[in-house]
Amino acid sequence: MSDTQKQKAADRAAQDVVSGMKLGIGTGSTAECFVKSLAERVRGGLDIVGVPTSERTRALCEELGVRLSTLDALGTLDLTVDGADEIGPGLSLIKGGGGALLREKIVAAASERMIVIADESKLVPALGAFPLPIEVVPFGLAATRTAIERVLAEMGLPTDLRLRGGVEQPFVTDGGHYILDAHLGRIDEAETLARSLVAIPGVVDHGLFLGLAQTAYVAGEEDVRMLRA
Numbered sequence: 001m002s003d004t005q006k007q008k009a010a011d012r013a014a015q016d017v018v019s020g021m022k023l024g025i026g027t028g029s030t031a032e033c034f035v036k037s038l039a040e041r042v043r044g045g046l047d048i049v050g051v052p053t054s055e056r057t058r059a060l061c062e063e064l065g066v067r068l069s070t071l072d073a074l075g076t077l078d079l080t081v082d083g084a085d086e087i088g089p090g091l092s093l094i095k096g097g098g099g100a101l102l103r104e105k106i107v108a109a110a111s112e113r114m115i116v117i118a119d120e121s122k123l124v125p126a127l128g129a130f131p132l133p134i135e136v137v138p139f140g141l142a143a144t145r146t147a148i149e150r151v152l153a154e155m156g157l158p159t160d161l162r163l164r165g166g167v168e169q170p171f172v173t174d175g176g177h178y179i180l181d182a183h184l185g186r187i188d189e190a191e192t193l194a195r196s197l198v199a200i201p202g203v204v205d206h207g208l209f210l211g212l213a214q215t216a217y218v219a220g221e222e223d224v225r226m227l228r229a
């Protein structure tokens with residue numbers, strides 16, 4: 001994973017932003033590169049308003065002078081730019097490594113277009129090597145986890161409750177939920193899995209982003225490639 005590559009992909013996406021746009025702004029190290037590119041363009045006169053997908057992104061935007069609003073105030077967005085943990089066939093994605101999948105999905109779904117930015121290590125022939133994050137409400141965690149593991153039984157290993165770095169306490173999302181990371185190895189029927197997971201009471205959402213991204217800018221050593229869904 002190269003920071004230079006992330007920045008190149010982010011810079012390319014920032015070129016697609018024009019004044020007047022209402023922007024969804026993603027979360028993670030690559031999305032942070034995008035915020036930096038965007039802030040530079042804002043200092044040069046670009047007039048946009050953004051909706052951050054996490055408190056972490058909000059803090060960076062505020063620090064760098066990117067004007068923010070809320071999704072409720074703006075309604076629909078023109079474009080969302082976000083990173084991904086895996087980019088699979090048809091720009092199917094696994095997201096949520098940074099724990100922001102719920103707001104990221106709400107914001108992406110409210111946007112006319114989504115651009116994914118990544119270095120080429122994120123490109124995969126099939127989704128699933130990266131553990132699939134599943135966001136759940138804390139109430140009834142054990143029952144929800146059992147139901148999830150029943151769905152996943154034929155596909156992979158049990159789930160891990162995500163912990164906060166270095167301490168034996170659950171990681172808590174911006175929405176006050178927990179995350180179960182499912183080690184699946186390979187996901188062949190992503191649509192079916194997505195439907196089965198959201199049907200479980202207690203599951204808030206999951207990190208499968210299917211049919212949401214239209215474009216990806218993927219940076220390699222030489223250049224930035226544009227991929228389309």
Ligand SMILES: O=C(CO)[C@H](O)[C@H](O)COP(=O)(O)O
Nearest residue numbers: 028029030083096097098100
């Ligand atoms: O989904 C995400 C956060 O919830 C991130 O976009 C994803 O984890 C990629 O992060 P990074 O750019 O740091 O590799």
